[in-house]
Amino acid sequence: MTKRRRRFDSLFKAKVALESLKSGASIAELSEEHSLHRNLIRSWKAQLLENAPLLFSPENSDENAEQKKSTTATTRKLARLEEENEFLKKKLDPFLTKSEKSSLN
Numbered sequence: 001m002t003k004r005r006r007r008f009d010s011l012f013k014a015k016v017a018l019e020s021l022k023s024g025a026s027i028a029e030l031s032e033e034h035s036l037h038r039n040l041i042r043s044w045k046a047q048l049l050e051n052a053p054l055l056f057s058p059e060n061s062d063e064n065a066e067q068k069k070s071t072t073a074t075t076r077k078l079a080r081l082e083e084e085n086e087f088l089k090k091k092l093d094p095f096l097t098k099s100e101k102s103s104l105n
Contacts, residue, residue, distance in 0.1 A: 013044045013047075014044075014048065016030065016034055016036070016041055016044060017041070017044040017045045017047070017048040018048065020041055020044075020045045021045065021048070021049075027041050027042060027045075089104060
């Protein structure tokens with residue numbers, strides 16, 4: 001009979017890693033409490049410490065997300081206006097003189 005590998009979601013991993021950082025309990029005690037191998041808890045703890053600064057980076061801020069949405073919307077609007085401008089230039093072309101055409105470009 002084979003033993004099925006257990007899978008842990010990110011919330012559980014974060015909970016155990018934080019518990020190892022802030023509680024006075026040793027990794028051995030936590031591994032016994034949660035039925036986990038010590039190296040697994042050490043690995044999760046190292047990942048947490050390594051990636052913690054990313055939580056406060058500008059890429060993750062709400063303001064930056066709003067700015068990206070705004071920039072995307074503005075870019076789409078600009079592309080649409082440029083298409084309309086080209087369309088109107090083509091439709092207007094037969095009615096313009098050479099000097100008027102050169103002033104449009």
